[in-house]
Amino acid sequence: MKTKATISNLTEREQWKWILIRGLYERGLTKEQIVKLFKIIDTMMTLSKHLQAALIIKIKNLEEERKMPLISPTEQMAMERGEERGIQQGGERLIIRLLNRRFGVIPASLTEKIHQLSIEQLELLGEALFDFSTITNLDQWLENRT
Structure with missing residues (x-):
């Protein structure tokens, strides 16, 4: 009809x-x-x-x-943590690549310290690395942050 x-x-x-x-x-x-x-x-x-x-x-x-299934608050938090960790890992990789390009391969001890940084600290390191003239500057910066 x-x-x-x-x-x-x-x-x-x-x-x-x-x-x-x-x-x-x-x-x-x-x-x-x-x-x-x-x-x-x-x-x-x-x-x-x-x-x-x-x-x-x-x-x-x-x-x-x-x-679309309903997502519990716990699942939502887990997803957000996973996303945050992915962002953090991406930030770590980018910082390390930039440092390697600037100073050559950086020591594993410094790389390990970079992996221990929070997202906020990685952002600060990303800005600070433009001021570093030597690998010693990086080492001192990391010692003050970790």
Whole structure:
């Protein structure tokens, strides 16, 4: 009935098609059931390419939202720690590469001290390394921070 009612208004048809499809997901149907019913709706309620593309984006977004599991606060904290550690490791690698480029291969003892720095300390080291003229400057800076 909505197909007939929207013959001259494809935008309204797209809205009704979206309501029908979203309803399939909300009813808790299986993926297979949704696909079968979607094919029938899709055949009956044809849209312009532009409107069909917009509808597909809505459907993909809905599917992504429905797949997204709830994350507990503990899991969220663990993910943030992992991200923070990844940032820290990237910062360590960059600082060491810059120091190696400036002074040649730096001793392992200094590299180990760099690995012990916090993210904030790595940022400070990144700024300070422009002021270092010798590897001794780096060693003194690290001794004062660790």
